[in-house]
């Protein structure tokens with residue numbers, strides 16, 4: 001009985017959590033099966049969640065086809081999980097080292113990744129934009145060696161290139177490939193994310209040449225010798241350097257992660273450091289993303305196939 005009570009405390013029946021009311025407050029704009037907006041209210045399910053019936057004959061709920069579909073845990077638990085992840089990502093450097101023990105459920109993390117997969121698509125930077133690349137290593141067993149068995153040195157194919165740009169209001173982080181990016185790669189990565197005519201503060205490498213030309217950016221560039229010996233506060237690239245530093249700490253905290261998923265980690269990082277800064281407002285944004293863009297991830301799809 002003791003166990004049962006504890007279990008029920010932690011896993012409230014879905015009809016007692018109050019989440020039906022929250023889910024019902026979301027009014028679907030179209031049928032998830034046929035896209036039509038010709039549907040009518042059609043009672044409630046056993047958990048009190050509103051059902052709709054569409055002119056195509058199908059019935060659905062606000063959660064149909066989303067990652068909340070056929071869930072066994074309440075959305076309030078999902079909210080708690082998201083809050084933990086946000087706090088974890090946004091922890092400052094001092095408290096970071098002690099927190100590696102947090103081990104989020106991989107399945108829930110995948111659901112969060114799926115929800116955020118397009119979250120950076122609409123971010124466009126303007127005014128003054130700081131842009132710089134940083135690099136993150138492949139896991140050791142995947143690193144390429146030369147004919148003598150030595151790891152390739154420098155900015156080789158063993159380094160994942162991450163392009164980071166910020167206008168201090170928004171920040172974007174994208175994988176640009178392996179090793180030093182070409183002008184074309186850099187242009188393709190950022191062309192939809194910086195307004196034309198903006199001022200670009202960057203390094204004196206040729207990497208951003210095409211981007212600057214095509215978007216008619218005002219280029220302010222610094223060579224590494226210009227920056228040598230400067231204190232962080234005097235370094236003109238400091239706004240983007242600081243993001244590199246925090247991003248690396250975040251990635252290092254998950255250092256064994258599968259590098260194929262690095263863009264998902266960057267999307268999560270970007271979501272957490274961008275506005276709204278209030279964590280509960282972030283949760284609200286996540287829930288709206290989930291309900292407005294049905295995408296499902298079934299446990300079996302995630303772990304059955306891969307194993």
Ligand SMILES: [Zn+2]
Nearest residue numbers: 031034054056
């Ligand atoms: Zn329909």
